[in-house]
Amino acid sequence: MATELTPDVLAELRRQLEAKRARLRTALGMEPPPTGDPSDLVGDSGDASVDLEEADREYAGEEAARHDLAEVEHALAKFALGTYGRCEYCDGEIPLARLRVLPEARYDAAHEALAEAQGRGGA
Ligand SMILES: [Zn+2]
Incomplete structure (x- = not known):
């Protein structure tokens, strides 16, 4: 069976996930914004606070951001297991x-609702 998920495509999706993980961590205040050299932050964090506000606005709230981060981490872990996709x-x-x-999808569209209904009890 032919696969759409060639090594190039997988690498691209992984980069997307890593970028998303970085944005989420920044939004949650877990690490400084990935802009420039970390030493730039020493002494003047004015630019960093602006970036944090922008990152915050991208998500509904900290709860949603933490959930997304967990899903992204889970997806990245699957690369190591060879089960991604x-x-x-x-x-x-x-x-x-x-x-x-x-x-970061865990399921195909057909099983997303089914798995959530069985595994998470709905919202
Ligand atoms: Zn399925």
């Missing part, structure tokens, strides 16, 4: 179109 419910390949929209 596979549905955790049926082990089928998640369509690339879906991964481009939601690179």
Whole structure:
């Protein structure tokens, strides 16, 4: 079976996830914004505070950001396991179109609702 998830595509999705993880960590105040040399932050953090406000605005709130960060970390861990891009419910390949929209997706579209209903009890 042909796969859409070539090494090049996987590398691109991984870069997206790593960039998203960095933005989330910044929004949560877990690490300084990845702009410039870290030594620039010593003595004057004025620019950093501006970046933090912008990052905050991107997410509904800290709760949502923490949830997203956990999902992104989970997806990155799957690269190490070699299971990235596979549905955790049926082990089928998640369509690339879906991964481009939601690179941290755990399931294909068919099993997203089903897995959440069974595993998380709904919201
Ligand atoms: Zn599935």
